[in-house]
Amino acid sequence: MSQPSAALDRVAVAPRARPRRRALRPSRIAAFAFLCVAALLFCVPLYVVVVTSFKSMDEIRLGRTFDLPHVWTLDAWTSAWGQACSGLSCGGVSVGFVNSMWILIPSLVLSIAFAMVTGYAASLWRVKWANGFLFALFICSFVPFQIIMYPLIRATAVLSVYGTTFGVALIHVVLSMPILTLIFRNYFMSIPQELIAAAMIDSGSFWRIFFEIVLPMSGNILIVALILMVTGVWNDFLVGLTFGAQGAQPMTVILNNIALTTTGGNNYATDMAAALMTAAPPLIIYLLLGKFFVQGVTAGAIKG
Secondary structure, three states, rough: OOHHHHHHHHHHOOOOOOOOOOOOHHHHHHHHHHHHHHHHHHHHHHEEEEEEEEOOHHHHHHOOOOOOOOOOHHHHHHHHHHHHOOEEEEOHHHHHHHHHHHHHHHHHHHHHHHHHHHHHHHHHHHOOHHHHHHHHHHHHHHOOOHHHHHHHHHHHHHHHOOOOOHHHHHHHHHHHHHHHHHHHHHHHHHHOHHHHHHHHHOOOOOOHHHHHHHHHOOOOHHHHHHHHHHHHHHHHOHHHHHHHHHHHHHHHHHHHHHHHOOOOOOOHHHHHHHHHHHHHHHHHHHHHHHHHHHHHHHHHHHHO
């Protein structure tokens, strides 16, 4: 046997080195303990809400908060969806669910469409005052809603959309435009400028480059914007309470009214079931698209 082949045989037979296990340092133990405590702080209230929603009021009055139900019942869920009273209306959170959908869909379409175009245009600007404009957008994204509430009320009243679901959606579009424009602009800045320049040389127009090159490369950032908007719009309370009339209030306002409406005593099981129904849609969206959200952020969504 030749010397090279013998060496190859020894390499093939040699056992693989086992990866070293990381030592349990005190800092690691402390970090793990902190994460466990933080997880408990979040999970214990959720456990109480879920368990209580399946109990009867007789069992809730026993005060055994952490016990599992002796008899599992869906009466609270049925009542929360279609029978619970919100003020003088007793239609449950289903009415608010429909209103929230009518608010969410237009706000998603309009805000993302406008922000994509403005962010794309801002990424192409090469003028002296571009940085000042972007800084103004950054400042506007952190202006408290209460400061501009009255001007927005007057504006929606002039447009005859105050007290409608479309009026609430329009306010969400206005409030989300600064931050979404910055997010899309920063993402489009990460696209190789040589690609855009080559498309311009090939007589590509503004809109043709946008639809044929930029938009197909923006799948992850669209998921980021969608999750941000769904979470912000669906969980909103103040905008819906201020700009929505009695028949145009979102699900969060209906939930608040159900919790505050009492006729003899609070039905805590119904309140818990209504809270879970209200929180479910954005949670489901994030669980389904969370992986793409992380990819979009790491691809330059919030990096300058």
